[in-house]
Amino acid sequence: MQRTQRTLGRPRKEQDGISTKDLILHTATGMFLEKGYPSVSMDDVAQKCDFTKATVYYYYKTKADLFTDAMVQLMIRIKQRIIDILSTNASLETQLFQIAKAHIQATVDIDINAFMKEAKTSLSDDQLQLMKEAEDNMYGALEQAIKKAMDKGEIPQSNPRLGALMFVSMLTAGNNLDNAYKETFSSLDDLVTQIVNLFWNGLANENQSSL
Amino acid sequence: MQRTQRTLGRPRKEQDGISTKDLILHTATGMFLEKGYPSVSMDDVAQKCDFTKATVYYYYKTKADLFTDAMVQLMIRIKQRIIDILSTNASLETQLFQIAKAHIQATVDIDINAFMKEAKTSLSDDQLQLMKEAEDNMYGALEQAIKKAMDKGEIPQSNPRLGALMFVSMLTAGNNLDNAYKETFSSLDDLVTQIVNLFWNGLANENQSSL
Amino acid sequence: MQRTQRTLGRPRKEQDGISTKDLILHTATGMFLEKGYPSVSMDDVAQKCDFTKATVYYYYKTKADLFTDAMVQLMIRIKQRIIDILSTNASLETQLFQIAKAHIQATVDIDINAFMKEAKTSLSDDQLQLMKEAEDNMYGALEQAIKKAMDKGEIPQSNPRLGALMFVSMLTAGNNLDNAYKETFSSLDDLVTQIVNLFWNGLANENQSSL
Amino acid sequence: MQRTQRTLGRPRKEQDGISTKDLILHTATGMFLEKGYPSVSMDDVAQKCDFTKATVYYYYKTKADLFTDAMVQLMIRIKQRIIDILSTNASLETQLFQIAKAHIQATVDIDINAFMKEAKTSLSDDQLQLMKEAEDNMYGALEQAIKKAMDKGEIPQSNPRLGALMFVSMLTAGNNLDNAYKETFSSLDDLVTQIVNLFWNGLANENQSSL
DNA sequence: TATGAATGAGTTTTCATTCAT
DNA sequence: AATGAATGAAAACTCATTCAT
Numbered sequence: 086m087q088r089t090q091r092t093l094g095r096p097r098k099e100q101d102g103i104s105t106k107d108l109i110l111h112t113a114t115g116m117f118l119e120k121g122y123p124s125v126s127m128d129d130v131a132q133k134c135d136f137t138k139a140t141v142y143y144y145y146k147t148k149a150d151l152f153t154d155a156m157v158q159l160m161i162r163i164k165q166r167i168i169d170i171l172s173t174n175a176s177l178e179t180q181l182f183q184i185a186k187a188h189i190q191a192t193v194d195i196d197i198n199a200f201m202k203e204a205k206t207s208l209s210d211d212q213l214q215l216m217k218e219a220e221d222n223m224y225g226a227l228e229q230a231i232k233k234a235m236d237k238g239e240i241p242q243s244n245p246r247l248g249a250l251m252f253v254s255m256l257t258a259g260n261n262l263d264n265a266y267k268e269t270f271s272s273l274d275d276l277v278t279q280i281v282n283l284f285w286n287g288l289a290n291e292n293q294s295s296l
Numbered sequence: 297m298q299r300t301q302r303t304l305g306r307p308r309k310e311q312d313g314i315s316t317k318d319l320i321l322h323t324a325t326g327m328f329l330e331k332g333y334p335s336v337s338m339d340d341v342a343q344k345c346d347f348t349k350a351t352v353y354y355y356y357k358t359k360a361d362l363f364t365d366a367m368v369q370l371m372i373r374i375k376q377r378i379i380d381i382l383s384t385n386a387s388l389e390t391q392l393f394q395i396a397k398a399h400i401q402a403t404v405d406i407d408i409n410a411f412m413k414e415a416k417t418s419l420s421d422d423q424l425q426l427m428k429e430a431e432d433n434m435y436g437a438l439e440q441a442i443k444k445a446m447d448k449g450e451i452p453q454s455n456p457r458l459g460a461l462m463f464v465s466m467l468t469a470g471n472n473l474d475n476a477y478k479e480t481f482s483s484l485d486d487l488v489t490q491i492v493n494l495f496w497n498g499l500a501n502e503n504q505s506s507l
Numbered sequence: 508m509q510r511t512q513r514t515l516g517r518p519r520k521e522q523d524g525i526s527t528k529d530l531i532l533h534t535a536t537g538m539f540l541e542k543g544y545p546s547v548s549m550d551d552v553a554q555k556c557d558f559t560k561a562t563v564y565y566y567y568k569t570k571a572d573l574f575t576d577a578m579v580q581l582m583i584r585i586k587q588r589i590i591d592i593l594s595t596n597a598s599l600e601t602q603l604f605q606i607a608k609a610h611i612q613a614t615v616d617i618d619i620n621a622f623m624k625e626a627k628t629s630l631s632d633d634q635l636q637l638m639k640e641a642e643d644n645m646y647g648a649l650e651q652a653i654k655k656a657m658d659k660g661e662i663p664q665s666n667p668r669l670g671a672l673m674f675v676s677m678l679t680a681g682n683n684l685d686n687a688y689k690e691t692f693s694s695l696d697d698l699v700t701q702i703v704n705l706f707w708n709g710l711a712n713e714n715q716s717s718l
Numbered sequence: 719m720q721r722t723q724r725t726l727g728r729p730r731k732e733q734d735g736i737s738t739k740d741l742i743l744h745t746a747t748g749m750f751l752e753k754g755y756p757s758v759s760m761d762d763v764a765q766k767c768d769f770t771k772a773t774v775y776y777y778y779k780t781k782a783d784l785f786t787d788a789m790v791q792l793m794i795r796i797k798q799r800i801i802d803i804l805s806t807n808a809s810l811e812t813q814l815f816q817i818a819k820a821h822i823q824a825t826v827d828i829d830i831n832a833f834m835k836e837a838k839t840s841l842s843d844d845q846l847q848l849m850k851e852a853e854d855n856m857y858g859a860l861e862q863a864i865k866k867a868m869d870k871g872e873i874p875q876s877n878p879r880l881g882a883l884m885f886v887s888m889l890t891a892g893n894n895l896d897n898a899y900k901e902t903f904s905s906l907d908d909l910v911t912q913i914v915n916l917f918w919n920g921l922a923n924e925n926q927s928s929l
Numbered sequence: 930t931a932t933g934a935a936t937g938a939g940t941t942t943t944c945a946t947t948c949a950t
Numbered sequence: 951a952a953t954g955a956a957t958g959a960a961a962a963c964t965c966a967t968t969c970a971t
Contacts, residue, residue: 121414123334198472199410203332240500254469261409287498289451304932515953543836545756620894621832625754680887683831709920711873
């Protein structure tokens with residue numbers, strides 16, 4: 086008659102409560118983001134985790150698997166962050182500002198497109214599919230928020246998906262800014278504000294296009 | 297006054313008027329753009345040119361040298377194309393549209409930031425410097441055109457460099473669009489128009505920011 | 508008190524009690540001695556051991572590392588042999604004869620100076636330092652024995668280190684003797700005796716130098 | 719009717735009176751001595767001469783040819799220097815001192831044995847033969863001088879060739895001395911004197927060998 | 930006489946991956 | 951769960967050599 090859910094026997098080694106697999110995944114994510122897929126070797130990841138290559142292979146059958154999982158999990162986390170911000174009552178503009186700030190504060194930068202290009206030759210179709218779905222979901226949240234604002238009349242009707250894509254592309258560019266140039270901004274908030282303003286109001290601030 | 301009448305050494309092939317070195321450079325440029333720095337081997341380049349690795353090394357001492365030259369020359373060409381368009385009498389908005397169209401029509405796409413990240417560990421400081429300068433020049437032309445429009449009162453004053461950077465980032469994102477999604481646009485012009493409009497008019501089309 | 512009862516990982520082959528690493532080191536030592544540093548490739552070593560290049564790299568990170576270890580270990584072994592002989596009660600002359608014989612009987616021959624010259628451009632400062640120390644130790648034992656004999660009055664006072672160096676240089680030269688010439692000696696002992704005599708008594712066999 | 723030996727027409731380009739072939743040979747000699755056969759590339763030689771590889775090949779069919787010629791000519795020059803010194807009226811000991819000093823003053827060092835070992839695999843039998851002969855000649859002069867001194871009763875009878883070989887080996891060792899150690903001698907003359915003394919009088923300075 | 934172009938065969942090194950314990 | 955051993959394939963780079971002018 087078992088009373089507790091607590092598993093019996095000595096609990097498995099989980100230093101700081103993080104499992105080996107998670108540690109590997111987390112470490113790999115950071116390294117992939119920093120250097121790109123081909124420039125990170127399984128040994129690099131293993132060494133940074135203080136494990137051996139073989140241990141990494143114990144958890145991930147191939148490097149492509151590790152990469153796919155790393156990217157998918159990352160995109161899920163980002164999507165969740167976006168959703169959290171979008172679920173508040175603030176105006177869309179305010180929310181976009183919050184998203185932008187969170188994105189730029191995170192040292193990590195997901196230039197998904199660049200990653201895809203690099204890894205394309207190494208990933209299986211299934212893996213590419215997985216990543217594409219995660220990417221879709223990630224942009225999807227933003228896209229729907231924009232769509233809702235359009236439907237509510239908050240902003241004029243246009244292509245909401247394109248808006249979402251362009252917004253993220255601008256954030257990525259903001260993240261990759263040359264350090265020397267970055268320092269010409271008085272603060273991070275200042276940079277973020279200018280980017281969001283550019284996205285929100287455009288360069289011209291007028292209604293009519295002369296085209 | 298010395299005349300070196302007869303050229304020394306074996307003459308270059310010059311088939312179709314294109315020298316071996318140019319062929320290598322051109323081929324390499326395309327491959328780097330398509331797959332990224334680490335994924336293109338010197339042998340890959342050589343084979344595509346129908347030469348041997350050693351021939352590539354005859355013209356470029358290292359892979360990093362080849363890459364640097366490829367990117368710098370590319371950015372020079374792009375800068376020139378931008379300058380050509382900007383030197384017409386058309387309005388800036390029209391010019392931006394032309395630039396965007398030229399950029400997206402070119403199969404090549406330079407996601408400079410992504411390349412820099414990939415190659416950073418492999419390039420020497422000198423090489424990085426060369427690329428940064430070429431990049432600066434490339435954006436510089438656009439930046440000055442925006443600045444001039446601001447000074448003329450054509451558009452409101454804001455950060456012209458950030459505008460230039462964001463514009464190119466949007467074009468790059470447009471270029472990397474998922475094919476399936478790309479096909480939802482009625483034409484290339486349609487896609488380009490929407491991107492330029494978004495940049496020019498912003499999402500909100502209003503003057504006041506609520507932040 | 509942690510007992511690592513079961514050894515982790517795949518166990519080494521240990522055929523004939525010699526570990527893979529030792530086999531590689533031993534093989535490499537012989538090849539370096541025979542052909543010199545630049546003329547021995549990592550693949551050469553691997554093939555002679557019936558392993559792959561990658562296995563050699565598994566144990567030695569670089570060729571320079573392998574070379575350094577090979578030479579240092581060799582010099583340590585030679586030093587030990589010299590010390591063993593010098594620790595007997597025999598007269599120094601007899602001991603020198605024994606050392607000379609052992610040196611010449613060993614098929615291996617270390618022309619340390621020549622090796623240093625060849626490898627100098629390839630070795631790191633640390634590696635050169637390691638080799639220099641091992642070399643110093645090797646000569647040191649001989650030097651001290653000569654010094655002791657001088658202090659005891661067995662031989663006249665002079666520069667003991669120079670004596671040690673010259674002795675080894677003569678042995679090396681003896682080892683490298685042209686085979687045709689070597690055969691003009693009635694026996695190995697004869698050759699060794701003549702060399703040691705030359706070193707011990709000099710060419711002139713007289714006390715006064717006319718210089 | 720030609721009166722003068724002076725060749726007619728424009729004299730061939732001989733900068734500083736040294737022909738291209740001689741310049742190449744001379745340069746190559748120095749580089750081979752400094753770095754050893756395998757570590758010197760034909761390109762290295764060419765660049766140091768400010769010519770192209772192809773020019774070197776114009777004068778020397780193969781690298782082995784260049785090396786053989788370089789070494790043979792060098793040994794001929796050394797032999798001549800030895801003969802010059804030995805043809806004076808000075809005592810053999812004095813002459814050996816002069817030879818030793820000349821040898822050690824020359825920055826170049828011919829560790830012929832080491833070179834032979836390195837190059838053995840690359841040289842043809844003919845080339846090895848050529849070098850062996852030059853080497854024989856080089857040692858031969860010294861050998862004969864020693865033999866003559868023995869016949870004159872100046873020094874006791876022993877193996878003159880072995881003496882010659884050992885003498886040169888000691889000089890080579892003296893040349894390769896660690897710089898730090900070299901500086902412990904008050905002057906070059908001091909070092910040379912000690913080496914020649916050791917060779918001439920031996921370590922023991924006594925007539926009887928206890929063996 | 931001298932040279933620029935081109936190459937084949939190698940060299941050092943890296944790395945994803947497998948295997949046996 | 952984790953690891954040490956071993957490898958095949960490829961990458962960057964080198965170099966002696968040939969060829970055509």
